[in-house]
Amino acid sequence: MRVNDRHVSFYYENDHDMGEVSINKPTTALLVVDMQHAFVTRPKDRQPAEAERWEQFYQAIDNIVVPNNQRLLKAFRERGMEVIFASIRTQKKNGADRSLDQKATGYNELLLPPGDPWGDIVPELAPQDDEIVICKTTDSVLTGSPLRLWLNNMGIDTVVVTGVLLDQCVSGTVRSLADESFKVWLIEDATRASTQQIHDNELEILNNIYCHVINTDELIAALG
Amino acid sequence: MRVNDRHVSFYYENDHDMGEVSINKPTTALLVVDMQHAFVTRPKDRQPAEAERWEQFYQAIDNIVVPNNQRLLKAFRERGMEVIFASIRTQKKNGADRSLDQKATGYNELLLPPGDPWGDIVPELAPQDDEIVICKTTDSVLTGSPLRLWLNNMGIDTVVVTGVLLDQCVSGTVRSLADESFKVWLIEDATRASTQQIHDNELEILNNIYCHVINTDELIAALG
Amino acid sequence: MRVNDRHVSFYYENDHDMGEVSINKPTTALLVVDMQHAFVTRPKDRQPAEAERWEQFYQAIDNIVVPNNQRLLKAFRERGMEVIFASIRTQKKNGADRSLDQKATGYNELLLPPGDPWGDIVPELAPQDDEIVICKTTDSVLTGSPLRLWLNNMGIDTVVVTGVLLDQCVSGTVRSLADESFKVWLIEDATRASTQQIHDNELEILNNIYCHVINTDELIAALG
Amino acid sequence: MRVNDRHVSFYYENDHDMGEVSINKPTTALLVVDMQHAFVTRPKDRQPAEAERWEQFYQAIDNIVVPNNQRLLKAFRERGMEVIFASIRTQKKNGADRSLDQKATGYNELLLPPGDPWGDIVPELAPQDDEIVICKTTDSVLTGSPLRLWLNNMGIDTVVVTGVLLDQCVSGTVRSLADESFKVWLIEDATRASTQQIHDNELEILNNIYCHVINTDELIAALG
Numbered sequence: 054m055r056v057n058d059r060h061v062s063f064y065y066e067n068d069h070d071m072g073e074v075s076i077n078k079p080t081t082a083l084l085v086v087d088m089q090h091a092f093v094t095r096p097k098d099r100q101p102a103e104a105e106r107w108e109q110f111y112q113a114i115d116n117i118v119v120p121n122n123q124r125l126l127k128a129f130r131e132r133g134m135e136v137i138f139a140s141i142r143t144q145k146k147n148g149a150d151r152s153l154d155q156k157a158t159g160y161n162e163l164l165l166p167p168g169d170p171w172g173d174i175v176p177e178l179a180p181q182d183d184e185i186v187i188c189k190t191t192d193s194v195l196t197g198s199p200l201r202l203w204l205n206n207m208g209i210d211t212v213v214v215t216g217v218l219l220d221q222c223v224s225g226t227v228r229s230l231a232d233e234s235f236k237v238w239l240i241e242d243a244t245r246a247s248t249q250q251i252h253d254n255e256l257e258i259l260n261n262i263y264c265h266v267i268n269t270d271e272l273i274a275a276l277g
Numbered sequence: 278m279r280v281n282d283r284h285v286s287f288y289y290e291n292d293h294d295m296g297e298v299s300i301n302k303p304t305t306a307l308l309v310v311d312m313q314h315a316f317v318t319r320p321k322d323r324q325p326a327e328a329e330r331w332e333q334f335y336q337a338i339d340n341i342v343v344p345n346n347q348r349l350l351k352a353f354r355e356r357g358m359e360v361i362f363a364s365i366r367t368q369k370k371n372g373a374d375r376s377l378d379q380k381a382t383g384y385n386e387l388l389l390p391p392g393d394p395w396g397d398i399v400p401e402l403a404p405q406d407d408e409i410v411i412c413k414t415t416d417s418v419l420t421g422s423p424l425r426l427w428l429n430n431m432g433i434d435t436v437v438v439t440g441v442l443l444d445q446c447v448s449g450t451v452r453s454l455a456d457e458s459f460k461v462w463l464i465e466d467a468t469r470a471s472t473q474q475i476h477d478n479e480l481e482i483l484n485n486i487y488c489h490v491i492n493t494d495e496l497i498a499a500l501g
Numbered sequence: 502m503r504v505n506d507r508h509v510s511f512y513y514e515n516d517h518d519m520g521e522v523s524i525n526k527p528t529t530a531l532l533v534v535d536m537q538h539a540f541v542t543r544p545k546d547r548q549p550a551e552a553e554r555w556e557q558f559y560q561a562i563d564n565i566v567v568p569n570n571q572r573l574l575k576a577f578r579e580r581g582m583e584v585i586f587a588s589i590r591t592q593k594k595n596g597a598d599r600s601l602d603q604k605a606t607g608y609n610e611l612l613l614p615p616g617d618p619w620g621d622i623v624p625e626l627a628p629q630d631d632e633i634v635i636c637k638t639t640d641s642v643l644t645g646s647p648l649r650l651w652l653n654n655m656g657i658d659t660v661v662v663t664g665v666l667l668d669q670c671v672s673g674t675v676r677s678l679a680d681e682s683f684k685v686w687l688i689e690d691a692t693r694a695s696t697q698q699i700h701d702n703e704l705e706i707l708n709n710i711y712c713h714v715i716n717t718d719e720l721i722a723a724l725g
Numbered sequence: 726m727r728v729n730d731r732h733v734s735f736y737y738e739n740d741h742d743m744g745e746v747s748i749n750k751p752t753t754a755l756l757v758v759d760m761q762h763a764f765v766t767r768p769k770d771r772q773p774a775e776a777e778r779w780e781q782f783y784q785a786i787d788n789i790v791v792p793n794n795q796r797l798l799k800a801f802r803e804r805g806m807e808v809i810f811a812s813i814r815t816q817k818k819n820g821a822d823r824s825l826d827q828k829a830t831g832y833n834e835l836l837l838p839p840g841d842p843w844g845d846i847v848p849e850l851a852p853q854d855d856e857i858v859i860c861k862t863t864d865s866v867l868t869g870s871p872l873r874l875w876l877n878n879m880g881i882d883t884v885v886v887t888g889v890l891l892d893q894c895v896s897g898t899v900r901s902l903a904d905e906s907f908k909v910w911l912i913e914d915a916t917r918a919s920t921q922q923i924h925d926n927e928l929e930i931l932n933n934i935y936c937h938v939i940n941t942d943e944l945i946a947a948l949g
Contacts, residue, residue, distance in 0.1 A: 201645065228417065426863070430828075431822055
């Protein structure tokens with residue numbers, strides 16, 4: 054199967070053929086980023102106007118992103134392939150270990166201390182057995198994290214990335230992985246930004262330079 | 278001076294006040310990213326249609342980005358502040374040291390070996406004296422680079438970022454810096470993506486979470 | 502109190518005065534390395550000759566190293582100072598995430614998978630509350646680990662190092678910390694190599710270049 | 726050829742057989758550490774008593790270490806194998822970019838700014854063509870350096886280490902390489918500590934856990 058020609062940016066307008074979708078199972082891992090209640094579950098205490106503004110996001114999560122991550126987890130687990138999770142979670146109750154982009158005022162000013170259930174990965178996508186869970190205090194899953202070394206040690210050279218938020222932790226992670234010479238497949242219907250517009254913008258920016266953007270069907274077909 | 282309310286994304290629509298533009302000169306560095314001929318000078322051998330497509334980019338470089346970087350360099354140098362450059366440049370003639378995102382087919386398939394004048398920083402912005410130049414084989418200036426440690430050692434905690442391409446190396450660098458707990462100011466008229474649309478999209482994505490986006494006038498005013 | 506002049510190597514024979522023992526409590530952490538059953542508890546299945554060879558090590562652990570680590574933990578905890586633990590522990594049951602020096606044949610060919618009680622930190626020194634525990638698959642606590650970034654984020658610039666084995670994980674950690682610009686105090690009677698001779702050799706090698714070697718009494722006196 | 730049984734420490738007394746000396750040429754690099762005038766050339770201004778104390782070191786450098794590094798360089802270059810150099814060298818004239826272990830008082834308080842000929846690699850071992858030279862402000866060649874990533878990108882998985890000082894930068898580098906899953910061969914007669922005693926102590930500490938210690942003849946024989 055040829056890589057699709059969706060989400061092609063200005064840079065690649067004249068260069069649509071991006072090669073073959075091909076997965077070597079023993080060296081490929083699935084990385085599910087930050088599918089925690091704090092990011093994908095409707096908060097109970099939100100003001101109605103704010104809740105309304107975000108409703109389109111949660112519907113996409115419920116109807117598209119969670120089901121597709123379930124399908125991907127099933128496909129990887131059935132084939133004995135590596136599955137890895139990331140979640141934002143401090144070590145210290147006061148969050149002193151967070152990096153500045155998570156301490157600062159604004160959307161990302163967040164504190165998910167040890168034991169806070171709001172920081173748990175949603176039960177539909179819960180890690181199993183000895184699947185690795187990276188607890189991070191950064192946006193990119195690679196910054197200040199053992200993941201790069203563990204992937205190298207496990208012989209993983211290709212990472213299939215899903216999760217939220219596409220323009221934030223997912224984008225940072227995709228860029229870090231590519232810079233560390235991993236081949237990256239970003240699954241467009243298993244990730245999400247806050248709005249459709251930001252989602253489309255970020256996919257176009259990342260595609261063909263840091264990853265290839267494909268969808269869940271295409272990835273699963275490539276697993277054979 | 279308050280931080281402006283331009284480039285505010287969905288995440289921050291209800292939270293416009295992002296604090297004060299304030300710079301502590303001894304702990305702030307200017308980082309000029311990839312202002313090399315390969316990225317900002319019109320190639321001689323380009324097909325006319327392709328040259329036409331890119332002309333708007335080079336005009337923005339010539340008329341806006343280079344002059345504003347010159348003003349920023351002058352302002353930092355006059356105040357004895359730290360100035361740092363990054364450039365894409367391999368160590369090996371065959372480019373074997375490049376990360377995958379620079380080896381792979383596509384826009385970023387580039388090889389700038391030692392001594393290639395096409396990899397030189399443009400003369401208007403040439404490094405002086407003992408200003409640090411990071412030669413990188415990645416997109417983020419921090420991945421696999423000594424910069425983070427050197428900034429820590431020099432007591433730098435704030436970085437003013439300029440250069441190209443906004444959605445690629447600049448975005449990756451801004452994200453890495455924020456994840457490493459540096460405060461980042463991104464100068465909107467001293468950086469550039471390939472098109473105005475991608476430029477605006479990326480500024481909106483990065484602003485207020487990984488950096489504050491201000492312009493050259495605002496930054497220079499804050500230097501006092 | 503002046504730094505003592507014990508363990509002075511050839512390099513410093515003519516330069517004995519190494520300054521003051523002085524600790525700034527809010528920016529200093531205690532790091533207890535690998536005080537796990539696997540390294541400090543007598544294995545039940547060891548051959549008599551081998552057990553006899555190692556007996557001097559376990560006696561030093563029981564009589565000197567564990568009690569002094571208890572004193573240090575108490576002193577740090579009473580003052581509200583940061584306490585951090587490292588332990589060797591894989592994420593994967595098969596140990597695929599281990600680095601080569603832990604996978605290879607020899608002394609360090611070790612596998613401490615999730616849940617293995619042999620990998621637990623000994624109960625006398627058990628971590629409490631939200632004290633950080635780094636699970637590592639390397640010897641240096643900093644290689645491929647979040648510790649450096651977390652220390653930076655927490656404002657820690659000085660690390661008091663204890664634990665085992667002095668010439669292996671402790672030495673690698675001390676060297677990495679110094680290279681990352683942390684001030685290091687190595688506590689000679691709260692760490693241990695397999696034999697007195699290797700212990701003395703390694704202390705002499707590390708002292709005054711990567712750390713200052715002092716003892717538990719001296720460190721606690723400096724805490725005031 | 727079996728790995729020799731020299732420099733066997735307490736840990737391996739009962740486990741002498743460490744396998745085969747075998748080198749895969751396309752994935753093996755030679756790393757020559759800090760063979761700069763500052764470390765291997767007699768300083769002109771040294772007091773006679775101090776010069777006398779160090780004379781045994783410089784004689785070992787002149788008679789053993791430099792010639793064996795020349796032989797190794799020749800052997801690697803003739804076979805088209807990768808050759809890499811490290812040197813201690815600041816970017817800033819005032820050395821602000823140095824890590825604490827190079828800024829602090831003591832033996833390692835050293836400043837080798839850009840252009841200082843005392844920081845040059847000795848001419849007998851001068852880098853050629855596009856051989857990589859890492860300029861570092863740390864002791865381990867890997868801390869805060871692009872080397873790990875470049876080695877990964879170049880497909881190098883084995884490193885032959887030589888240079889000075891064995892117990893300092895060489896030991897830190899060997900430990901870092903092993904922690905990053907490189908196979909390491911340390912060449913005992915192409916490296917050196919300040920004294921024979923420290924030299925022997927450090928070889929025993931490193932051998933069989935972080936590297937295998939062999940000599941120049943053994944390594945060259947293994948190249949075939």
